[in-house]
Amino acid sequence: MRVIGIDPGIVTTGYGVVDEVNHRLMYVASGSISTVAKLPLPKRLKKIYDELLAVFDAMKPAAVAVENTFVAKNFQSGLKLGQARGIALLAAEQYGVPVFDTTPTEVKLAVVGYGAARKDQVEVMVGRLLDLKSPPDSHHAADALAVAICYLHSARIRELTQRSEENPGLQSRRAHPL
């Protein structure tokens, strides 16, 4: 299963492509889409949209996960971030695969095992989980890889939960701590 994680932003949108093969995570690619501040906002949004669609076309993900934002300062920063996030969600919907939200806390829990982990801890763990020789090309790419990992983790948990629902014995073992 191939997933693309996205860390949306007007200035820089990171993306990270991760495969899960036989319950192992494998790094495929990552990168970032940057836009120049002097361009009008609609042209910057179109650049993000077009390049994300190009990444989807090239990578053919089965699902896309979009970060539901690191907490920002105020309404204006929320508005800016929301614009980039809306574009990422639309691009994934247009590409036609399931789109998932991940919150920063879910990402940190999945990657570091600790919901209040720092960004640098997330980056180190992304490198270890994906067996990277060198760190991703940007913080945004690292964040995006973390989002993809988080989605694959929770997909596995969903799968286990479904199996346990089909198998009440397993469910009762889960419901009562061993």
Add this chain to the structure above:
Amino acid sequence: MRVIGIDPGIVTTGYGVVDEVNHRLMYVASGSISTVAKLPLPKRLKKIYDELLAVFDAMKPAAVAVENTFVAKNFQSGLKLGQARGIALLAAEQYGVPVFDTTPTEVKLAVVGYGAARKDQVEVMVGRLLDLKSPPDSHHAADALAVAICYLHSARIRELTQRSEENPGLQSRRAHPL
């Protein structure tokens, strides 16, 4: 010259189509695009995007003006609004016409002549300026018409300013109060 004004929102996006013919404003159409809260966000964004593009295709505007937001409460509301706004800006850019920002203060100044006007004052003035027999079908449509009017006003001001720059006599009359 035909302009479409947009009041973006995830729940309801209003649009208003206004022509300027011989320095007179003429109402063409207005409406709103609503999305159901139970739909996933990417599908709601795609609905807004698709229907805005359909409106542009049908109405063939020469420019699109998008409201740069009435001030909202907090970061989360900024994020939500930003997502809808990003979609509106992208749709206009994809359609291929110039896209303009208008701030709420500019809209109120242009329509009511008073930057701190209330929403109901804006609606009444929109009805008068466009000679409407009955009010637009929603507050969002009325806001969107106000945005279009605001754009046409400022376009006329830009035109006058350019003329005065080509004609220094006129410019000096403007620079010094009569």
